[in-house]
Amino acid sequence: MKSNVILKVEDLHTYFRTSSGDVPSVNGVSFEIKEGETLAIVGESGSGKSVTSLSIMGLIEKPGEIRKGKILFGDVDLAKVSESQYRKLRGNDVAMIFQEPLTxxxxxxxxxxxxxxxxxxxxxxxxxxxxxxxxxxxxxxxxxxxxxxxxxxxxxxxxxxxxxxxxxxxxxxxPKLLIADEPTTALDVTIQAQILDLMRKLSKEEHTAILLITHDLGVVAEMADRVAVMYCGQVVEFGDVYSIFDNPLHPYTQGLLDSTPKFFEENEVLTSIKGTVPTMDNMPKGCKFCPRCPLAFDKCMEAEPQLKQLDNGRQVRCWLIEQEEAIS
Ligand SMILES: Nc1ncnc2c1ncn2[C@@H]1O[C@H](COP(=O)(O)OP(=O)(O)OP(=O)(O)O)[C@@H](O)[C@H]1O
Ligand SMILES: [Mg+2]
Structure with a gap:
């Protein structure tokens, strides 16, 4: 592992056992965070953002479990450590702040x-x-x-x-790593800005790596170096913050951006993403975003696209990209 990589998540699968079967809340997620870097995870409600962060913190409780994958923190695989080892790490090398501090x-x-x-x-x-x-x-x-x-x-x-x-x-x-799950969602705008400032100061002065979980793309634009977009427990797009905002490649990322107000843009029309996140019992066979995707074609319904590696560390899970590459 490169020396400045603080956390490396590899093919993480976290499942919840329910009466109607296993729910793959996190379904093969991989990413790494470097020292002093802020990585944002974005996505609609239920996409698996919190379960990802709770898995890293060792806070998944029954009926949930990490089924597969590695969570490498230095040389330690957090997916395998005991609760007593975790207790030493938590609030020491790794700290977490939640949306509602009272809890x-x-x-x-x-x-x-x-x-x-x-x-x-x-x-x-x-x-x-x-x-x-x-x-x-x-x-x-x-x-x-x-x-x-x-x-x-x-x-x-x-x-x-x-x-x-x-x-x-x-x-x-x-801590070497701070996980912040919707840290400012419950706060009013002024306080939100102050808390974000504080976190920025931290990453700059102490080189703390930050995993920032939010559904607010405004916060992402302000804070993140790199962004992972999650949908149905999977990463559908990954890249540096400029590429994601300037040139979103996945129709889901495009949808999220089109539904977010931009600063200084007059007469902009906001459009929301049609439909809702599929539940376990109606999970599409092909691409999980297909039923809501304005650009879907036959193949999207038939098979699930893999996360494809593009230049500059960019990753996209979409048949359109595969198709474009095949043509060019
Ligand atoms: N304790 C649990 N038992 C069963 N299913 C769970 C449990 N916790 C989470 N899930 C399921 O895992 C999926 C991911 O949930 P998660 O809380 O990670 O979403 P999220 O992206 O953080 O959403 P939000 O933006 O609402 O916080 C959801 O489908 C949720 O129903
Ligand atoms: Mg959450």
Whole structure:
């Protein structure tokens, strides 16, 4: 593995066992993230973004399981480590922030208690040093009057403040990889911008690799270096952020972009992608996007396209690309 690759996911399959059969929520996903890089995963609801991040964090619980694939973090395959090994990694080398920080902050303990606990555990500092460091971290993420917030309980803080606290806890251990699953979705626009700024600062100053999960293409444009577009548990397009926005190759990516307002564009017409994500019991035989695709042709209905490698690390899963290549 190249030395600056922090995480390499290879052919990940995460399934959920349900009464109507196995649901392949993540179905053969591969990507890597380098030091200091922000990789965004985008896609509609149910496309497998969260299950991908939970798989990396070792947080898939029964009836779910990682069925196949590797999650290489350095030389360690996270798909195979035990819960006790994971506990050492989580909040140490790998940290995660969620959409709703209340679910991951403990309501019974003060902010200070939780941040110091994490610092004591991962950095081996004593109580007094951990408090100093904890207050410093709260200040670092732009929390005004950090001493006061240190002694507060999570429910007394606003959503934006709670998210900052979560980020402070995540960062207090200087993780090599930060996984942020819809970190700003529940926040208003101003706070959202501040949190994104904070994450950008982090990747620049600390070279933290960030896996950013969002359905908001505006956030992707602002934050990401590279983008993975997911549909029905698979990556359908992959590339650097400029190529994805300037020249989307997959009709699904084109659809997502056409339904997103662009800045500074007058009289633009927004169109939504027709139809809905197929459920397990009506999964198409061929391309999974075929029933919604405005450009579908016969072959799309018959067989599933593979993810094709193009120049510059670009990848696309679409018969149109195969066809174009065959003609040229
Ligand atoms: N605990 C579970 N049991 C059964 N199926 C699950 C479970 N968790 C997720 N799934 C299924 O896995 C698929 C992917 O879900 P996931 O939460 O990863 O989507 P997502 O892309 O994060 O969507 P959203 O944008 O709504 O957060 C969905 O079809 C979902 O129903
Ligand atoms: Mg999700």
């Amino acid at each position: 991951s902050l403990n309501p019974l303990f003060t902010v200070g208690n939780q941040i110091s606990e994490s610092i004591k555990l991962h950095q081996g500092l004593d109580k007094k040093q951990a408090k100093i460091k904890g207050i410093e971290m709260l200040k670092h993420v732009g929390i005004p009057r950090p001493e006061k917030v240190f002694d507060s309980y999570p429910h007394t803080l606003s959503g934006g403040m709670r998210q900052r606290v979560m980020i402070a806890i995540a960062l207090s251990c200087q």
